[in-house]
Amino acid sequence: MNLKGSDEKHYIDKYLREDRMPHIWCPGCGLGSILHCFLSGLIKTGISMDKVVVVSGIGCTGRVAGYLKLDSFHTTHGRAIPFATGLKLANPKLKVVVFSGDGDLIAIGGNHLIHAARRNIDMTVICVNNFNYGMTGGQLGPTTPLTARTTTSPIGNYERPFNVPYLAAASGAVYVARWTSMHVRRLEQTITEGLLKRGFSFIEVISPCPTVYGRMNRQPTGLDQLRYYRENSVIRHGADPKEVDIDLNGKIVVGKFIDIERPTYSDLLDEVVQKAFEPELPKPDTSKKRATVAGSTPK
Amino acid sequence: MPRVGPLVGEFFMNGDTACAEGAISAGCRFFAGYPITPATEVAERMSARLPEIDGIFVQMEDELASMNAILGASWAGVKAMTATSGPGFSLMMENLGLGVMLETPCVLANIQRAGPSTGLPTLVGQGDMMQARWGSHGCYSIIALSPSSPQECYQLTIKAFNLSEKYRLPVLIMSDEIVGHMSEKVVIPPPEDIEIFSRRKPTAVPEEYLPFEPDADLVPPMANAGEGYRFHVTGLTHDERGYPVMTAEAQDRLVRRLVQKIEQNKTDIIDIEEDGIDNAEVVVCSYGISARVSQFAVERARDEGIKVGMLRLVTVWPFPEETIRQISQRVKAFVVPEINYGQIALEVERCAGGAADTILVPNMGGSAHRPETIIDAIRGAVR
Numbered sequence: 001m002n003l004k005g006s007d008e009k010h011y012i013d014k015y016l017r018e019d020r021m022p023h024i025w026c027p028g029c030g031l032g033s034i035l036h037c038f039l040s041g042l043i044k045t046g047i048s049m050d051k052v053v054v055v056s057g058i059g060c061t062g063r064v065a066g067y068l069k070l071d072s073f074h075t076t077h078g079r080a081i082p083f084a085t086g087l088k089l090a091n092p093k094l095k096v097v098v099f100s101g102d103g104d105l106i107a108i109g110g111n112h113l114i115h116a117a118r119r120n121i122d123m124t125v126i127c128v129n130n131f132n133y134g135m136t137g138g139q140l141g142p143t144t145p146l147t148a149r150t151t152t153s154p155i156g157n158y159e160r161p162f163n164v165p166y167l168a169a170a171s172g173a174v175y176v177a178r179w180t181s182m183h184v185r186r187l188e189q190t191i192t193e194g195l196l197k198r199g200f201s202f203i204e205v206i207s208p209c210p211t212v213y214g215r216m217n218r219q220p221t222g223l224d225q226l227r228y229y230r231e232n233s234v235i236r237h238g239a240d241p242k243e244v245d246i247d248l249n250g251k252i253v254v255g256k257f258i259d260i261e262r263p264t265y266s267d268l269l270d271e272v273v274q275k276a277f278e279p280e281l282p283k284p285d286t287s288k289k290r291a292t293v294a295g296s297t298p299k
Numbered sequence: 300m301p302r303v304g305p306l307v308g309e310f311f312m313n314g315d316t317a318c319a320e321g322a323i324s325a326g327c328r329f330f331a332g333y334p335i336t337p338a339t340e341v342a343e344r345m346s347a348r349l350p351e352i353d354g355i356f357v358q359m360e361d362e363l364a365s366m367n368a369i370l371g372a373s374w375a376g377v378k379a380m381t382a383t384s385g386p387g388f389s390l391m392m393e394n395l396g397l398g399v400m401l402e403t404p405c406v407l408a409n410i411q412r413a414g415p416s417t418g419l420p421t422l423v424g425q426g427d428m429m430q431a432r433w434g435s436h437g438c439y440s441i442i443a444l445s446p447s448s449p450q451e452c453y454q455l456t457i458k459a460f461n462l463s464e465k466y467r468l469p470v471l472i473m474s475d476e477i478v479g480h481m482s483e484k485v486v487i488p489p490p491e492d493i494e495i496f497s498r499r500k501p502t503a504v505p506e507e508y509l510p511f512e513p514d515a516d517l518v519p520p521m522a523n524a525g526e527g528y529r530f531h532v533t534g535l536t537h538d539e540r541g542y543p544v545m546t547a548e549a550q551d552r553l554v555r556r557l558v559q560k561i562e563q564n565k566t567d568i569i570d571i572e573e574d575g576i577d578n579a580e581v582v583v584c585s586y587g588i589s590a591r592v593s594q595f596a597v598e599r600a601r602d603e604g605i606k607v608g609m610l611r612l613v614t615v616w617p618f619p620e621e622t623i624r625q626i627s628q629r630v631k632a633f634v635v636p637e638i639n640y641g642q643i644a645l646e647v648e649r650c651a652g653g654a655a656d657t658i659l660v661p662n663m664g665g666s667a668h669r670p671e672t673i674i675d676a677i678r679g680a681v682r
């Protein structure tokens with residue numbers, strides 16, 4: 001992707017798989033801007049790109065992993081977080097990022113989300129929330145606002161949605177923020193901060209899906225949705241996550257809601273191991289025919 | 300507490316514990332699991348052993364998560380396993396498929412209990428044998444080993460890791476409740492006497508590395524995350540670059556290779572034990588705990604003068620088709636005792652192709668066969 005009229009490349013190009021362009025996302029979709037914010041936010045952290053691993057689930061956002069020229073995994077629906085947990089615990093030197101959608105992370109993967117937050121696994125989760133299942137044609141999701149229309153709520157949604165930041169915070173995330181895809185500078189900063197935060201950081205990004213959700217809810221273009229974000233976003237850092245529900249066409253409270261310290265899974269594991277065991281692992285004594293170990297009786 | 304490290308010597312331990320020790324000997328340093336009878340002892344042992352050898356034990360929120368966590372750990376370069384039983388095995392099917400598609404080395408032990416559904420949680424079954432072969436959606440090949448004793452739980456777990464690393468796929472240990480819970484002598488050799496195979500690493504520089512370009516054995520060398528290769532892998536149908544390709548041609552190429560990398564290397568993979576087959580009139584073919592009861596029945600039948608052989612399937616998948624085909628030319632019948640209503644018997648029947656009869660000795664689960672039942676079937680077969 002050369003800049004117009006020049007041979008110069010854009011500074012994020014080397015982290016994109018240009019041979020996979022054009023991407024599959026619709027015109028007006030928010031995913032392109034969010035991907036851009038992610039890469040520029042990531043570059044600003046100074047983290048070695050060889051150590052960054054991006055794991056996605058299934059859905060429109062799930063395709064992010066495939067466009068990144070980084071170690072990246074496109075896994076099964078809802079399972080990005082446990083896959084990422086395995087990567088991180090097995091090699092703590094990796095910087096593990098989960099990049100997926102609201103249906104993937106909050107519905108089918110909801111159980112994994114709350115448990116990874118509870119364990120405080122050191123990873124960053126970027127949850128792109130477009131209020132519906134875009135890839136399958138715009139069905140009702142766990143984040144669809146009450147009364148919103150989707151292809152499986154054609155007469156209006158009558159299911160109460162999750163307040164996503166509240167769910168993440170209540171489950172134990174140490175860093176919780178929300179922006180929309182319109183807040184590119186702030187989102188980029190938050191991504192840098194979230195990536196550098198030790199522990200389970202969670203960033204929700206409200207994003208247009210003009211093709212289905214927007215069209216069914218009187219915001220048929222990406223621009224309409226961005227205009228809605230601009231007119232209705234309220235920046236309230238430190239807001240109580242309990243109070244950041246989103247109603248159809250209502251206010252969107254954005255900002256950094258949670259930034260606390262709590263030992264990670266690995267911190268607590270190391271502490272317990274240090275207390276339980278002597279530091280040195282013995283060399284296996286091969287001259288000894290018989291050994292004893294707890295739970296087995298030597299013969 | 301002193302750290303124990305890898306064990307060497309003779310021990311009295313149950314099959315589940317031996318499975319955990321086999322994993323440790325094989326170099327497994329990551330276990331993710333969810334409690335389930337009768338596989339819990341594997342997790343319990345790992346939770347005590349892994350922390351002291353700088354490994355990771357993590358109890359996940361369910362079996363879906365457990366299976367995914369071991370896939371992630373394997374891609375981080377650490378040998379990883381999980382253990383479960385029927386209901387958990389069903390949940391693991393989703394990401395067993397991901398493991399097959401991403402060609403991820405790892406080991407999954409199923410200590411079988413009787414189903415369907417919750418069934419008999421504490422009692423034996425062998426009803427997951429076909430699920431092991433076909434349980435995840437789509438078309439693929441798999442490797443499954445079936446231990447008949449705690450000693451074999453130890454050895455086959457090492458073998459399972461070696462095969463998974465060599466052929467890059469999840470390998471199944473299809474144990475059962477009786478083998479898992481019985482305690483016997485287990486000999487653990489010194490580390491230098493244990494053959495260990497680890498995944499082949501790429502020789503290409505990162506810029507030229509194609510994550511799914513196979514070598515002659517159809518297995519692609521594997522880079523781990525964080526090593527600078529910057530690869531992409533996906534559960535979608537993909538090409539050698541790991542990029543999704545949504546065409547029938549790409550699907551044909553990939554799925555054929557996933558199946559053929561096992562089929563083509565069958566002679567290296569398959570392990571069976573034959574006893575007195577050469578002049579047998581009838582051959583009893585079995586696996587796991589049922590093979591042990593069968594062996595006893597075969598010896599009693601021989602006491603009666605019946606010419607009966609014993610074929611024990613140590614490797615159940617890929618199925619030893621050729622062996623069954625050859626034997627079927629020489630014998631009257633196969634007798635197949637298994638703790639289900641006929642699963643491996645179907646395979647035996649298919650491979651015998653009508654050249655010899657296949658007599659199923661079914662058992663719905665809850666206990667092993669009584670030897671008399673098998674002896675009766677042998678008598679019936681020669682009559």
Ligand code: SF4
Nearest residue numbers: 025026029060134209
């Ligand atoms: S369907 Fe919606 S979310 Fe998916 S690419 Fe199109 S606009 Fe974006």
